[in-house]
Amino acid sequence: xxxxxxxxxxxxxxxxxxxxxxxxxxxxxxxxxxxxxxxxxxxxxxxxxxxxxxxxxxxxxxxxxxxxxxxxxxxxxxxxxxxxxxxxxxxxxxxxxxxxxxxxxxxxxxxxxxxxxxxxxxxxxxxxxxxxxxxxxxxxxxxxxxxxxxxxxxxxxxxxxxxxxxxxxxxxxxxxxxxxxxxxxxxxxxxxxxxxxxxxxxxxxxxxxxxxxxxxxxxxxxxxxxxxxxxxxxxxxxxxxxxxxxxxxxxxxxxxxxxxxxxxxxxxxxxxxxxxxxxxxxxxxxxxxxxxxxxxxxxxxxxxxxxxxxxxxxxxxxxxxxxxxxxxxxxxxxxxxxxxxxxxxxxxxxxxxxxxxxxxxxxxxxxxxxxxxxxxxxxxxxxxxxxxxxxxxxxxxxxxxxxxxxxxxxxxxxxxxxxxxxxxxxxxxxxxxxxxxxxxxxxxxxxxxxxxxxxxxxxxxxxxxxxxxxxxxxxxxxxxxxxxxxxxxxxxxxxxx
Amino acid sequence: xxxxxxxxxxxxxxxxxxxxxxxxxxxxxxxxxxxxxxxxxxxxxxxxxxxxxxxxxxxxxxxxxxxxxxxxxxxxxxxxxxxxxxxxxxxxxxxxxxxxxxxxxxxxxxxxxxxxxxxxxxxxxxxxxxxxxxxxxxxxxxxxxxxxxxxxxxxxxxxxxxxxxxxxxxxxxxxxxxxxxxxxxxxxxxxxxxxxxxxxxxxxxxxxxxxxxxxxxxxxxxxxxxxxxxxxxxxxxxxxxxxxxxxxxxxxxxxxxxxxxxxxxxxxxxxxxxxxxxxxxxxxxxxxxxxxxxxxxxxxxxxxxxxxxxxxxxxxxxxxxxxxxxxxxxxxxxxxxxxxxxxxxxxxxxxxxxxxxxxxxxxxxxxxxxxxxxxxxxxxxxxxxxxxxxxxxxxxxxxxxxxxxxxxxxxxxxxxxxxxxxx
Numbered sequence: 001x002x003x004x005x006x007x008x009x010x011x012x013x014x015x016x017x018x019x020x021x022x023x024x025x026x027x028x029x030x031x032x033x034x035x036x037x038x039x040x041x042x043x044x045x046x047x048x049x050x051x052x053x054x055x056x057x058x059x060x061x062x063x064x065x066x067x068x069x070x071x072x073x074x075x076x077x078x079x080x081x082x083x084x085x086x087x088x089x090x091x092x093x094x095x096x097x098x099x100x101x102x103x104x105x106x107x108x109x110x111x112x113x114x115x116x117x118x119x120x121x122x123x124x125x126x127x128x129x130x131x132x133x134x135x136x137x138x139x140x141x142x143x144x145x146x147x148x149x150x151x152x153x154x155x156x157x158x159x160x161x162x163x164x165x166x167x168x169x170x171x172x173x174x175x176x177x178x179x180x181x182x183x184x185x186x187x188x189x190x191x192x193x194x195x196x197x198x199x200x201x202x203x204x205x206x207x208x209x210x211x212x213x214x215x216x217x218x219x220x221x222x223x224x225x226x227x228x229x230x231x232x233x234x235x236x237x238x239x240x241x242x243x244x245x246x247x248x249x250x251x252x253x254x255x256x257x258x259x260x261x262x263x264x265x266x267x268x269x270x271x272x273x274x275x276x277x278x279x280x281x282x283x284x285x286x287x288x289x290x291x292x293x294x295x296x297x298x299x300x301x302x303x304x305x306x307x308x309x310x311x312x313x314x315x316x317x318x319x320x321x322x323x324x325x326x327x328x329x330x331x332x333x334x335x336x337x338x339x340x341x342x343x344x345x346x347x348x349x350x351x352x353x354x355x356x357x358x359x360x361x362x363x364x365x366x367x368x369x370x371x372x373x374x375x376x377x378x379x380x381x382x383x384x385x386x387x388x389x390x391x392x393x394x395x396x397x398x399x400x401x402x403x404x405x406x407x408x409x410x411x412x413x414x415x416x417x418x419x420x421x422x423x424x425x426x427x428x429x430x431x432x433x434x435x436x437x438x439x440x441x442x443x444x445x446x447x448x449x450x451x452x453x454x455x456x457x458x459x460x461x462x463x464x465x466x467x468x469x470x471x472x473x474x475x476x477x478x479x480x481x482x483x484x485x486x487x488x489x490x491x492x493x494x495x496x497x
Numbered sequence: 498x499x500x501x502x503x504x505x506x507x508x509x510x511x512x513x514x515x516x517x518x519x520x521x522x523x524x525x526x527x528x529x530x531x532x533x534x535x536x537x538x539x540x541x542x543x544x545x546x547x548x549x550x551x552x553x554x555x556x557x558x559x560x561x562x563x564x565x566x567x568x569x570x571x572x573x574x575x576x577x578x579x580x581x582x583x584x585x586x587x588x589x590x591x592x593x594x595x596x597x598x599x600x601x602x603x604x605x606x607x608x609x610x611x612x613x614x615x616x617x618x619x620x621x622x623x624x625x626x627x628x629x630x631x632x633x634x635x636x637x638x639x640x641x642x643x644x645x646x647x648x649x650x651x652x653x654x655x656x657x658x659x660x661x662x663x664x665x666x667x668x669x670x671x672x673x674x675x676x677x678x679x680x681x682x683x684x685x686x687x688x689x690x691x692x693x694x695x696x697x698x699x700x701x702x703x704x705x706x707x708x709x710x711x712x713x714x715x716x717x718x719x720x721x722x723x724x725x726x727x728x729x730x731x732x733x734x735x736x737x738x739x740x741x742x743x744x745x746x747x748x749x750x751x752x753x754x755x756x757x758x759x760x761x762x763x764x765x766x767x768x769x770x771x772x773x774x775x776x777x778x779x780x781x782x783x784x785x786x787x788x789x790x791x792x793x794x795x796x797x798x799x800x801x802x803x804x805x806x807x808x809x810x811x812x813x814x815x816x817x818x819x820x821x822x823x824x825x826x827x828x829x830x831x832x833x834x835x836x837x838x839x840x841x842x843x844x845x846x847x848x849x850x851x852x853x854x855x856x857x858x859x860x861x862x863x864x865x866x867x868x869x870x871x872x873x874x875x876x877x878x879x880x881x882x883x884x885x886x887x888x889x890x891x892x893x894x895x896x897x898x899x900x901x902x903x904x905x906x907x908x909x910x911x912x913x914x915x916x917x918x919x920x
Contacts, residue, residue: 037745037788040752048755213753 001077003031003169003195005038006178008045009188012038017197019169021080023351023360023391029077031169034194039206042164043213045189046136049162052187054113057158058104063184065100068150070176076352078146078172083360083391084317085351089146092320095476096150096173100180102476103154111486118486125497130490133286135215136162140230142220143168144319144413148290149177152218153191155485157181162190163218164210169195208233211281216489220290222439232278242271288488292411293321294436295472296463297445298328298428303338310447311342311417313471315395317359318413321442322473326408326418326435328428336399336419340383343395343415348388360391361414369396369414372406379404385416409435425453426460433462440464443472498721498772499667504818507540507664508892514541518553529557529865534653537865538660542834543895547886550833551588557864558837559585562594564623565870571620572597572610573872592847596860597874599643605843615641621869622646630868633683633805635876645806646868647683652690654835654865655808659691661832662801665893667773667815668722670696675715676724676775677702677742683805684777688724697722708742708750712757715770723747723761724775727785744776744785748792763794773815774798779878779901780827781813802829802901806871807836807861811880811898814891822891828883830895835865839873840880840898848873856881856900879904 003019004011014032021027034042052060070093078093079086111118111130120128137156141148149165150173156163167174178193194210196203207230211217219226243259263271297314299307314324329335351359366387373382373396385396395415398407407418408431422428432444444463446454458466465475499507517536520526542550562582565573577595585591600609614620621644622630628649634642647655668674674697678685692699700718702711715723727744751762758764761771774796776785781800789798801812811829814822824830831838840857841848851857858875884897 037749037752037792040749044752044755047753 001029001073003029003175005032005034005195006175006182006191006193007038007042008192009182014038015197017199019081022362023083024080027080031195031197033197033200034206036202036206036209038194039164039209042192042194043136043210045192046162046164046214049136049190050187052160054108054160057160058108060181060184060186061100061104061154061158064177064180064186065097067183068097068100068176068180070173074172074176079351079359081170081172082144082319083351083362084319085353085356085359087354087356088317088359089351092146093173095147096177099147099150099154099476103151104158107158107486118490120492122494127495127497128492129495130487130492132159132161132490133215136164136213137216137218138164138166138210138214139218140166140220141168141171141174143170145321146171146173148220149174153177153181156218157186157190159486159489161216161489163192164214165191165193166207166210167193167195169197204233208281211285214285216286216288217282218288218290222292223289226289227282231282232280234276235279236277238275238277240273240275241268242273286489288485290321291439291442293323293325293442293472294409294411294439295322295324295443295445296326296328296408296432296435296441297324297447297472298330298425298432298449299332299335300330300448300450302333303335303342307335307447308338308342310445310469310471311339312346313473314445315415315417316471316473318361318415320473321411322475324417324445324472325411326420326432328432329419329421330423330425330428332421336383336397339417339419340397343384343397343417346395348392348394358392358395358415361393363390365412365414366391366393369393369412369416372410372412373398376400376404376406380407380418403431403435405435408432409437425449425457429457429460433460436462443467443475445470445472498672499664499669499815499818501818501820505892508544510541510544511539514539514545518545518549521553521556524556527556527560529560530650530867532557532865534650534657537654537657537834538664540661540664540893543661543830543832543893546894547833547896548588550837551591554833554837554864555585558591558862559583561862561864561866561870562872564625565872568623568625569620569870570624571613571617577872589847592841592844592849594848594873596841596848596858597872599876611643614643618644623868623870627867635805642805644869645683645871648867651835651866651868652687655803656687656691656694658809658832658835659687659801659803660695662809662812663691663695663697665812665814665818665830666775666799666801667797667818668692668695668697671698672722673698673700673718673720674722674724675700675702675711675718675720677711677726678724678777684803684808687803687808688777692724702742706742708746709754709757711742711747712750712754712760715760716757719770721770721772722775723771723773724777726777727782727788728778729782730784744774745788748788752792761796762792767794769793769796771796773817776800779903786826798826800827800829804876806869806874806876807838807863810836810838810859810861811901814893819891823884823889824891824893824897827901828897828899829901830889830891830893830897832895835863836871837862837864840882841873841875851882853882853885858904859898859901877904878902 004013016030017033019029019031075089078089118130139152174193181191182188196206316323346357347355348358349356379401381399383397384394386394398418400407400418400420441463443465444461445467447469467474559582566577598607598609599611630646630648632644632646634644674692676688678688680686689699700720725744747761751757759768763769776798797815797817799813799815802810809832811831813826813829814824816825839860840851841860842851842857856879859878859880860873860875861871862873863871880898881900883899886894886896889897
């Protein structure tokens with residue numbers, strides 16, 4: 001398969017480099033690598049993208065939904081690159097047109113639009129006008145979820161923000177999404193797609209070239225994993241002499257010389273520290289982050305057929321951020337055994353087999369999971385989880401005596417669910433919130449909970465989304481973190497008349 | 498800019514050239530200083546056979562040989578000691594004049610002058626130089642540069658010689674040229690002066706001006722000719738000189754800033770202000786050809802080969818003027834006058850011209866030079882004879898060379914990063 005660049009509506013095959021599957025040895029494909037001038041071209045296109053009316057933008061997105069197509073080869077490629085079972089992958093591909101249709105529909109219902117921007121009514125005579133910022137967006141898609149490109153493109157293009165997409169080399173859907181958008185009649189300058197080769201010595205410089213030109217950046221993944229690669233550029237080493245606390249407040253050159261002279265050579269040598277100087281390329285940019293999921297659930301009562309289906313949907317494929325990682329159980333007598341039996345019944349095999357339910361996971365993640373299990377072995381009971389190969393394990397059910405952070409506050413992209421019994425919903429909420437880390441959980445599912453209890457406690461749950469009797473995977477991607485892009489990407493001005 | 502239909506007009510030898518030839522051959526003129534500098538702008542040099550050229554300049558070759566023996570004793574004593582300049586009467590005699598090299602060539606028994614000149618650069622200044630001289634260094638190879646001493650008259654001769662290149666590139670009085678070259682280089686200075694002498698308005702690039710400002714200047718001043726450089730893509734990362742103004746950076750700025758479309762890059766109607774691009778350096782590198790092809794939609798490009806030691810040496814023509822020619826891009830017509838340019842190979846005890854398809858050393862003799870006298874100086878560049886004289890369909894008679902490069906790859910790399918080609 002070949003993956004060209006898309007710039008200014010033209011598919012460009014240039015500077016080919018090879019990608020390979022982490023799961024299927026020998027599987028190779030060819031991508032085009034953007035040169036610095038290709039990037040300049042994409043930047044120029046974004047800067048001269050046509051400003052369309054809202055109705056036109058909606059029209060093109062609806063058309064893109066109709067034009068989006070994919071073939072078996074595209075599906076299989078996506079499976080080979082992610083390890084996701086093909087049945088699950090097909091479901092995600094099928095959701096892409098839905099994204100194109102629903103994003104404009106929902107946003108147009110939610111906000112009142114005018115020629116000035118989006119209007120928020122305070123009261124008669126007092127309105128807030130939200131006007132979109134200038135510039136274009138640089139979006140970096142992860143490749144683990146084929147819907148990511150559509151999600152980003154639909155939201156930004158609806159808002160009239162041109163974008164340069166840097167797709168992961170694993171992203172099978174990106175070129176398909178671009179073709180659909182271009183076919184819809186959208187100004188080709190408004191959406192470009194490029195790839196960068198991590199082995200290219202100029203990889204970092206090319207990334208900074210786009211980053212420095214954009215006004216908005218959209219990344220996937222938590223800051224601690226994304227920022228070191230995307231944000232900071234080491235610009236050199238600086239030697240710093242620590243003169244100690246007693247010398248703080250040296251305000252003049254002569255005092256500085258005096259302080260230096262008071263030290264011996266050995267003392268000066270010992271007090272030298274080397275600091276890396278870094279340039280923060282995010283300065284001045286608005287950064288949208290699609291954070292990790294860390295989704296959780298609370299389940300009341302026994303494990304019935306509905307629970308079985310709910311569990312199956314909740315775990316889905318662990319590479320997706322909406323997959324449930326941990327479940328708190330209340331009054332759930334036989335839940336553990338039934339859940340284990342449910343997981344055991346899933347077919348483990350080649351993801352390309354339509355019957356396979358449990359696909360491949362990156363060996364690094366499986367190794368990490370094994371280490372976590374070992375580390376917490378005194379506090380957990382494990383069911384399943386047998387390692388079948390370097391890239392596949394049987395799903396693991398972990399029953400924990402405590403709300404161990406490694407399992408209840410951690411996004412492990414593997415087939416694992418951690419469960420814990422609680423007496424009260426409030427206790428479960430408290431533990432769940434404690435494990436939500438810096439960011440609220442993406443989604444929490446409440447299954448079979450008594451309505452009156454839920455109504456009382458729901459506002460205390462630290463999550464972007466709460467689903468009632470629905471699995472967390474039902475969270476549609478454009479609702480990620482509340483989907484307030486409209487407001488996040490606009491500047492508000494009060495208009496008093 | 499010259500139109501293609503005007504090209505044949507350039508192919509008429511100037512009548513004054515014939516008079517010059519006669520004056521020399523019948524012995525009335527035997528001092529190179531009698532040749533007026535503006536004579537080197539005549540196209541007749543490139544429309545005259547090599548035999549005729551040699552006969553014409555023979556008195557001056559002898560003159561300079563004799564001068565070199567006497568006035569540059571630190572450079573030439575061993576190699577030229579046995580030669581009697583007055584005994585050189587034929588091309589075959591000339592082929593026995595030894596080559597001068599910067600570095601030792603034990604295989605051919607040649608001792609280089611680098612070590613001596615590193616200690617005493619003044620050895621390259623003739624003791625009888627008739628006027629004040631400026632010093633221009635060769636481009637940054639292997640440590641210290643070696644100087645070429647040049648007087649104002651020498652400058653005039655070379656500037657006029659370069660004007661032939663401007664003609665073959667299609668430049669005419671009234672054109673406006675912006676160049677990004679480093680004006681502390683001889684090439685940068687001569688470029689300015691030769692354009693000026695040619696009747697072309699000249700815009701300099703100030704060192705602090707980046708690509709966007711350059712494009713703005715092109716627009717503001719209505720420039721239709723751009724003279725710049727382009728290094729190989731891999732070399733650009735190691736740029737040691739310049740503020741990064743090259744064709745790549747200008748295209749980049751044009752792509753990123755739509756307001757600059759229509760200057761270098763065509764606008765939506767296909768119009769562009771720049772009609773011709775001169776790319777200096779050893780060669781028009783493949784990356785340059787690639788980006789011109791991909792982004793500039795047919796803007797003609799050409800080059801002229803020269804160095805701090807000798808300008809001009811060879812040049813390609815504007816492809817739009819010579820569509821049937823074989824002298825485009827890196828296929829260069831030799832340009833005789835004010836230097837004698839040869840491509841030679843060793844043959845027993847002599848250095849003889851290469852045959853078609855053969856590679857040889859580029860050697861030049863500065864027969865019309867007050868300053869540093871180069872006698873068959875081979876700085877280490879090689880070229881291949883691509884076409885014999887008269888074979889190029891463009892109508893210029895002089896032979897065509899290609900694949901010009903520095904034989905030593907380390908020196909080639911250095912020249913690309915710190916030489917003229919670095920801008």
